[in-house]
Amino acid sequence: MNTILGRLKSGTRAWGRHGAILALASMLALSACQSTDTYFIVPETAGGEQTVDALTRNDPNAAMGAREHPRILETYGGQYRDPQVERLVARIAGALTAVSENPQQTYRITILNSPSINAFALPGGYLYVTRGLLALANDASEIAAVLSHEMAHVTANHGIERQRREEAEAISSEVIAEVLPDSQEVKQIAARGKMRLAAFSRQQELEADAIGIRMLAEAGYDPSAAARFLRSMAAFAKYESASSKDESLDFLSSHPNTPRRVQLADEQAALYANVGSKEVGREYFLNGINGLLYGSNADEGYIRDRNFYHPKLQIAFTVPAGFSMTDKANAVVATGPSDVAIRFDGVKAKGRRNLEDYIQSGWVTGLVPGSVETTSVNGMPAATARAIAGDWSFDVTVIRDGGEIYRLLTAAPRGSGQLQDIAFSVRSSFHKMTAQELSSLKPLRIRVVTVQPGDTVASLSEKMMGTSRKLALFRVLNALGPGATLSAGQEVKIVSQ
Numbered sequence: 132m133n134t135i136l137g138r139l140k141s142g143t144r145a146w147g148r149h150g151a152i153l154a155l156a157s158m159l160a161l162s163a164c165q166s167t168d169t170y171f172i173v174p175e176t177a178g179g180e181q182t183v184d185a186l187t188r189n190d191p192n193a194a195m196g197a198r199e200h201p202r203i204l205e206t207y208g209g210q211y212r213d214p215q216v217e218r219l220v221a222r223i224a225g226a227l228t229a230v231s232e233n234p235q236q237t238y239r240i241t242i243l244n245s246p247s248i249n250a251f252a253l254p255g256g257y258l259y260v261t262r263g264l265l266a267l268a269n270d271a272s273e274i275a276a277v278l279s280h281e282m283a284h285v286t287a288n289h290g291i292e293r294q295r296r297e298e299a300e301a302i303s304s305e306v307i308a309e310v311l312p313d314s315q316e317v318k319q320i321a322a323r324g325k326m327r328l329a330a331f332s333r334q335q336e337l338e339a340d341a342i343g344i345r346m347l348a349e350a351g352y353d354p355s356a357a358a359r360f361l362r363s364m365a366a367f368a369k370y371e372s373a374s375s376k377d378e379s380l381d382f383l384s385s386h387p388n389t390p391r392r393v394q395l396a397d398e399q400a401a402l403y404a405n406v407g408s409k410e411v412g413r414e415y416f417l418n419g420i421n422g423l424l425y426g427s428n429a430d431e432g433y434i435r436d437r438n439f440y441h442p443k444l445q446i447a448f449t450v451p452a453g454f455s456m457t458d459k460a461n462a463v464v465a466t467g468p469s470d471v472a473i474r475f476d477g478v479k480a481k482g483r484r485n486l487e488d489y490i491q492s493g494w495v496t497g498l499v500p501g502s503v504e505t506t507s508v509n510g511m512p513a514a515t516a517r518a519i520a521g522d523w524s525f526d527v528t529v530i531r532d533g534g535e536i537y538r539l540l541t542a543a544p545r546g547s548g549q550l551q552d553i554a555f556s557v558r559s560s561f562h563k564m565t566a567q568e569l570s571s572l573k574p575l576r577i578r579v580v581t582v583q584p585g586d587t588v589a590s591l592s593e594k595m596m597g598t599s600r601k602l603a604l605f606r607v608l609n610a611l612g613p614g615a616t617l618s619a620g621q622e623v624k625i626v627s628q
Contacts, residue, residue: 193255196239200257204241208431211244211262211424219419220260223275223412230349231279232286232342240278246426246458248367252281266425266577266624267367269610271412272356275347280357283342337392341399348403351410358396363610365393370600370607417622423577425626426597427458433572436599439463439475440564440572446537447568448475449560451553455599471543471550473557480534486514489536495527496520509562519545526554530561537561573628577608582621591617594625 204210224240238256243249246263253259258281260274268274340357348354427433432441434456440447450456454467462476483489487503497520506513508530518525524547528539539561541554564572575597582591592605606615609623617623 196253196255196257199253200239200241203243203253203257203259207243207245207247207249207259207261208428209244211242213242213423215419216242216262216265216423219271219416220265220274220278223271224258224278226350226352227275227279227282227346230346231282236282236286238282238285244424244428248364250277250281252284254285256285258282258285262423262425265420266423267363267608268360268416268420269363269413269624270353270356271416272347272353272410273360273363274416275350275352275412276343276357276360279343279346279350280339281343282346283339286342337395340392340396344396344399345403348400348406348409351408353409353411354400354403354406355397355409356411358393358400359610361393361396363607366607366610370603414622417579417624420577420624421579425575425577428574431458432463433574433597434458434463435597437465440568442564442569442572444477444532444535445564445569446532447560447562447564448539448557451556467553469543469547469549471541471547471553473553474540474542475538477535477537480531480536483536484531486512486529486531486536490514490516490527490529495525497525498527508558511561511563513558515558524550526550528554528558532563575626575628578625578627579622580625582617582619582623584619586617586619588615588617591623591625594627596627598626 220240220242224238228234228236228238236256238258240258240260242265243259243261245261246266247261248264248267250258250260250264258278260277260281264277265274268277344354344357347356429442432439432444437450437452437454437456438447439449439456450465450473451467454465454471454473456463456465462474464475465473467473487505490503491498495516495518497518499517499519502517504515506515508528511530511532513528513530515529516527518527522545523542524545526541530537530539539554539557541550541557543550543553580591580594588605588611589602592602595601595605598604605611605623605625606613608626
């Protein structure tokens with residue numbers, strides 16, 4: 132399913148720092164589905180008559196990557212299809228394959244249709260990069276740094292080694308648990324095992340950094356791009372943290388990013404200071420991502436400041452002033468003052484007609500007996516209820532529209548006097564989109580613009596759409612520090628329709 136209903140996943144994972152969001156997340160559990168394909172980089176030395184399938188037919192590592200590939204697509208929204216962007220990534224990857232640790236290795240590269248900042252590799256040469264990461268980069272050498280790092284994981288067999296160590300630790304823990312059941316010592320041994328795995332993973336990342344930076348230099352790219360892009364990712368993570376965004380799918384959560392790691396990347400780059408050319412590739416990279424989809428797509432719905440629009444479902448709602456909305460992996464979540472949070476998602480009605488019975492069917496924790504009431508919301512059948520769990524109070528609203536049931540949950544600390552007013556405001560704003568709303572709504576994209584005389588960081592950032600923090604996002608997307616200025620003729624990225 133390509134609607135928000137189809138991409139909802141388990142609601143039990145952590146949602147960020149706000150307790151209200153954690154409380155909301157503990158109430159639900161849903162599922163997802165999607166599939167698509169990828170494209171290939173075959174080494175020139177393999178010969179034109181060779182194919183990826185022929186080269187990898189007997190490769191057990193490739194079989195392992197193939198098994199995991201559908202799950203990756205499902206988790207990250209499928210493949211992003213754009214020939215212009217695919218050609219750009221293929222051009223950069225092609226330059227790296229000839230200088231890799233194993234020039235015979237084939238690569239299957241997928242651009243994931245996700246706004247998160249991530250890149251990773253699976254055994255057998257399966258490489259993944261999100262369109263969100265492409266949007267953050269500012270030149271080809273930065274994407275080359277990301278791809279060379281992931282190629283290094285493949286050629287060094289890091290995925291296989293990590294799996295072996297995890298299996299060994301799991302077997303060890305099982306044996307110890309049988310010998311010493313229900314003891315504190317078992318927990319301590321398990322904790323030490325996790326620490327060993329974490330240290331091993333960090334060492335793999337540093338090793339992949341070193342190999343990747345060497346590949347950058349030998350392929351003719353700027354080797355300092357690795358440290359430069361690590362800084363950009365850290366800046367983006369800081370920008371996102373202001374909205375308490377769930378970072379569980381982001382690059383920095385799985386690739387440790389510390390000042391020491393950036394320092395080591397700088398030191399590695401210095402080793403290749405005198406090695407040939409140092410292509411940055413800014414112009415052709417910006418041309419390649421001009422028009423790149425940014426943020427959510429039509430299948431997921433659009434956030435515009437305090438408004439959420441879903442053109443496929445033809446529904447919309449607004450959160451109160453002071454709230455910041457974020458499109459999570461399985462819902463839309465808004466956080467506001469005084470630890471109040473709002474969550475929106477949906478499920479298939481599956482023939483359910485009585486909304487009172489649905490609210491009482493067990494998916495709401497701490498439902499207050501007798502609080503369920505039927506009502507209507509802008510002509511649609513609805514029901515409301517109250518719930519209390521721990522230190523939190525909830526307002527629950529369900530709205531039926533055709534074969535869908537939409538759910539609006541508002542959480543606030545117990546005793547808060549704002550819960551009912553905020554929940555009523557959001558509920559009252561929920562409506563079917565008008566023809567005018569549908570016709571005027573377009574996806575956001577990366578637009579490359581040329582700085583004109585008189586343009587400033589402040590004036591260009593005002594052209595940004597889809598965020599209430601325009602200046603901050605403009606600076607992050609263009610890697611501009613607090614005191615940076617612009618020059619006439621310079622090309623920069625903005626987010627616009």
